[in-house]
Amino acid sequence: MSYLISCRYTVVPFSDVVLPPLSSKVVKFVVDVRGGRVGELSRSSMPFKPLSISPLFLGGSPLISFRVGGPPLSVRGGTPLTTYLSVVFSDYGLVDELTSLEGVYDTPYGRFRFNVDSLEVVDVRALGLGLTKFFRVDFITPTVLTSKYMLPPTLKSRSRSLPEKHRLVPQPSLIFSYLLRLWNSVVSPGERIPNTCASDWEAYKLGRLSDIALVEVSYRLRPVSVVIGRDVKGRLRIAKGFKGWVTYECLSSKLLQVYDKLLALATYLGIGRSRGIGLGLVRVKTYNTKTNDSS
């Protein structure tokens, strides 16, 4: 049995601080230092890892710097920030590890106090958003998708020889083939979709169907670049992705049930590359066609 464990922290810097371009690095530093199984996961480079550390939020806005070479992110001492740490695990004991992150930490970015705000534990079988035919996906942090997500499984062995390129528009096939593989990687075999024997073909097929079953009703999107760190030679590593929102109409009530679960997971673990450090975070809600869509 797998649980989704999500913990919200208030993070307060003791003095004025300059944050890294991707502010989740502050939280990741603390998680890595504390170690344990969560620290191990955070440091791991495994694909589809069952963990996401969100950026620091200031009043609902994620603190991420989009302008390469622009002014750095800075926050006044004493300002309360928020962050979320989400993990899917079959071990209830992780709850203690997450709550015990409370404390005061000296980081390369300054001194911070971490307090647990709230803790949510959900059986993955109960995950769902209750979506109806029209729903809206807000990509609240930059989302990075690559066309490799829709490589037919028979060509998997040649995947490494293909260039790693990012697609800058949210194509349903890329989103849902990714999410089904994520789901089936993080849950116990008995909770896989559609069943225990699910392979990469199920993800590929769901992707293919999604480009037919989902149509955009409206959207506002823009491409963004984000500094995600430095490589071994000290050069900036920049990821290209997109931000914004899309309202979809789902033409298949059968697939809607699958999307409902996958998107519920995505609101905790994110979508696409660098989820572990808070990229690809989404909010999803049923869209009332009578409300204005321009917000």
Add this chain to the structure above:
Amino acid sequence: MSYLISCRYTVVPFSDVVLPPLSSKVVKFVVDVRGGRVGELSRSSMPFKPLSISPLFLGGSPLISFRVGGPPLSVRGGTPLTTYLSVVFSDYGLVDELTSLEGVYDTPYGRFRFNVDSLEVVDVRALGLGLTKFFRVDFITPTVLTSKYMLPPTLKSRSRSLPEKHRLVPQPSLIFSYLLRLWNSVVSPGERIPNTCASDWEAYKLGRLSDIALVEVSYRLRPVSVVIGRDVKGRLRIAKGFKGWVTYECLSSKLLQVYDKLLALATYLGIGRSRGIGLGLVRVKTYNTKTNDSS
């Protein structure tokens, strides 16, 4: 042997006029009244028809009303407007038909003078833009794509039972599977891509490859609605599509040669639904990565 024939006209209203929401209707009225083979094509509802009538342009901007219920398009008497009429045909005689459109016409929208500005005749085998790896596509009139363009040919018989829904983001597969089918429909059998025997499968396969071979480098896009007329019951017919531009990087030099030809055709005949009345018109140019992309 097939030729692309494109004629540019200056159209001047004699007095102040109120134009229809899609101003190509003025030109279409004249073409339909004049009859001949061009008029016949214009009235035909055949799919992939080899003709496109552009909207009227005022100083480079297409005259199209996007606001349903907004103020109507109006133009002062004496203002010179421009329109383009493009046809692919194997009969050189069409040139006379196009040039003989010169004259004065009374239309339901007012009285207009048509003058031929320029005429271009190109052998379709010579069509090409000389694109390099990076190129930018400007969707200058609303472009309407449906997910049916990527329906596997084996499911073609079930196509009519699927709802007709428009996709609002330009997915490479939809654009290029459409354009290959358009190309192969309008040219002589010997000029088909990849060869005389080309079927719907080639279009499907090109589409599939295009979602891998083309990645967005940057874009600015927005969904738009446009009034394309009234149905038999007098209700407004509104098409949903998108406008804006996308810069692509092409990862396959082999496919680039195909895209080069197809996009050259698209600059005359457009892409997607309602091309005949000027939707889906594009401008395409090689993109110099050193130039700014924000225009």
